[in-house]
Amino acid sequence: MKEYKIILDSPSERPSLGFDQTAVALKDVIEGSTPQFVIGIFGTWGSGKTTLMRAIERKLNSSKSIALQFSAWRYEKEPNLIIPLLDIVREGLIKWADQNKELQQKALATASVVGKAVYSLLAGLSLKIGLPNALELSYKANESLAQARDFVEKEKEARVPRSFYHAAFRALGESFKEFLGSAEGPDRLVVFVDDLDRCLPQGALEVLEAMKLFFDLEGFIFVVGLDQGVVERSIDLKYRNESNPAQNSRDGTRQIRGADYIKKIFQVPFSLSPVAITQLDEFLSAVYQESNLPDTQREELKKQVAPHLRYIVENGGVNPREIKRYLNAYTISIKIKPQLERNVMLALQTVAFRRDWESVERGLLSYREIFIDALKRRVLEHDLTAIADLDPTLTDIPESFFSYVSAPNPGAVLLNAQNLDVHIYSGQATRSSLSTLFLDAIRDVAQLTKHIRGLQSAANLDFNTLSPYSSLVSSATSMVQQAGGVRFAGISNEWMEHVNLAVSQTQGPMDEENKKQWISDEEAFRRRMMNLLMETYQLGSTVTPT
Known part of the structure; x- marks a missing residue:
């Protein structure tokens, strides 16, 4: 390795x-x-x-x-992009002239006209912004362009153009027509x-x-x-x-x-077009050969990585750069943590690359082993409500993911993954520029789901039930701000105000109507925070989900 x-x-x-x-x-x-x-x-x-x-x-x-x-x-x-573009043309002509001696003089003459065009345009820009001596400079620039095209001396004053662009491009057009019109060039x-x-x-x-x-x-x-x-x-x-x-x-x-x-x-x-599934093997072979990868690495990528990679490509919209990033993310992960289960790393990486599997990534980052348990019941026991029972916001997981984690497909390894936290944190280090504190923040906010449900089923909402919940929200929002900084300050403060107000004003049990509304507001805060966390996490990711 x-x-x-x-x-x-x-x-x-x-x-x-x-x-x-x-x-x-x-x-x-x-x-x-x-x-x-x-x-x-x-x-x-x-x-x-x-x-x-x-x-x-x-x-x-x-x-x-x-x-x-x-x-x-x-x-x-550059304030005016026509200048560097003309300079590239001039430099190209000079380089070509050095390699083609028989037409060298014509090429250099044309390059000279291009250089004077740049001079004229720069002078025009100088005049426009009021630089000292710009008027004299611009006149001389246009005059030199006229001379470059062999204007008759006695007609020079009448024919020197006063428009910078007109002068430059008229001279360019005539010069290029002469240079490119020769039969041998x-x-x-x-x-x-x-x-x-x-x-x-x-x-x-x-x-x-x-x-x-x-x-x-x-x-x-x-x-x-x-x-x-x-x-x-x-x-x-x-x-x-x-x-x-x-x-x-x-x-x-x-x-x-x-x-x-x-x-x-x-x-x-x-x-x-994006890379098609039928082109994947051809593309990978070309990449391995051009990168001069060692035989052992080629074999591992072919046998271990390619089966997972096919689930990225089959979704469509994957380009060559994203495939290379997928391969590199895997290589870096196993070099840093060679003791980790490689198929688990690949499965987590595949989830991160699939845009239509965002709910899966949210479930994994939020609930870790608890999500895996719900996933097992969904896949192995055909419990269609297992994931919704865990979190109703995770009900839009596509069937393509359930197929991926069903035996004998390569993602099935997730159902029996050991030390999932270690794999998640290790993978995040190679795919995101954000601190691992973000993963802690996502987990802490997600865990509030079960506590909100607990409040919903509680007989009464009073100081004794709300005070412990307030501490949990305070801890979660503190972690969020530690991870994400000022971007999360507004919603964190708003959420804590909502909780603290209820704690301070609830002397006795909250009536049923207010209880229902307050819990609904709490769940709305949690979802807003989770959406903002996941959006920030994915924007900070070094992979481009497909």
């Missing part, structure tokens, strides 16, 4: 999942079409967008296409825009807006990897905030929709 490795989350050089065939098809589109369009590679975070774009780039004919890479995230904080620049997933939504939108400035330049093809849903929501939010719905309805205009915006930008859309 000492030699076991972590699988790196990096783009694959030998992609599986049909990426190679897809890359060939998109490469043919890029090389066989008029170079003035945008390809969108749509997929969620971790779905393989970078891997596919790198595969396309490797297949391009380097003598006819100049491939450039633009990492959107790296330049997200390249005829297109292919810009791969990656890492939009890492940008804040507004940053991702600004990258797309910067790209639009190139759309009138023949010779440019953009290949953009993005999460379509994230960008569409950013656009919807931006234009909803900027528009006046009432005015729109009066003048016949309508708000710009994200879906329409995306359709207009991307002439060639391609959506990446």
Whole structure:
């Protein structure tokens, strides 16, 4: 086990999942079409967008296409993203010129025009924000652009453009047309825009807006990897905030929709699909080979981990990155705690990765062995109310989970798990950035369920019955605030005020109507707190449930 490795989350050089065939098809589109369009590679975070774009780039004919890479995230904080985008183009041309001596001068001349365009745009921005000497600088920048395109000296004053963007992109268009038009040289620049997933939504939108400035330049093809849903929501939010719905309805205009915006930008859309169950073995084999895993680790992952992993993939919506994270979480767990039962660790990990099994995770974290006992009665004795009797909020557990924990399926090991607490706390250490105090807080709040039920069945609610309960709530809310801090202060204080008020005002037995309402309010507090705890716990998790 000492030699076991972590699988790196990096783009694959030998992609599986049909990426190679897809890359060939998109490469043919890029090389066989008029170079003035945008390809969108749509997929969620971790779905393989970078891997596919790198595969396309490797297949391009380097003598006819100049491939450039633009990492959107790296330049997200730039005040004007057109500047670094142009700089990437300029650097790419210089690099290409160094490798192609016969067309070196043309490439360098074009790179020079790009550099002057950057200079002009920077000058324009300087003027806009009122920097000293900006007017003189902007004039000289536009003048140099005019000179770069061999303007006739005597017509220079009349023809020097006064619009920074117009000057820059007119010069760029003419220069690229000349450079890309030669029969012996390249005829297109292919810009791969990656890492939009890492940008804040507004940053991702600004990258797309910067790209639009190139759309009138023949010779440019953009290949953009993005999460379509994230960008569409950013656009919807931006234009909803900027528009006046009432005015729109009066003048016949309508708000710009994200879906329409995306359709207009991307002439060639391609959506990446989640990993299918039929592709799992192929994908795992490729991952093991590319990661150069030792034989013992491969064998363990194949025989012990893959059977559990299939229950993640069968749910759909799982991407390559999530599969790697699942494998890595297991590897870290067994390296830290090699004495633990591995199938139990895997079963708990599988539950954490399944979004539709959230109620199961809540039951396990809340009630531990008590939940397992109820689960046994449900699975082995077919007691359909066993879990609801424990906690009525856990009644939405899907049948797929009960199938997973039924013999001979791999999750059946949970029914006889020993030292469940140790496995839960060990697994949490590898899957969450939160303190293990969160697990204590979840357990303590959940345990109040039986005490609330006890109050409900009590003959009387008076000081003697409410005072011990008040201490339990105080202890639980104290643990919650210790684990979660100020986020939980409001609801904790509100809950304690509700309890303390009842304790202080109840001299004799509480009447039946007030008792019923007060207990209902207490259960509502408990559920609110539990929902907030679980929401925070899952947000702090390093896994992405599927």
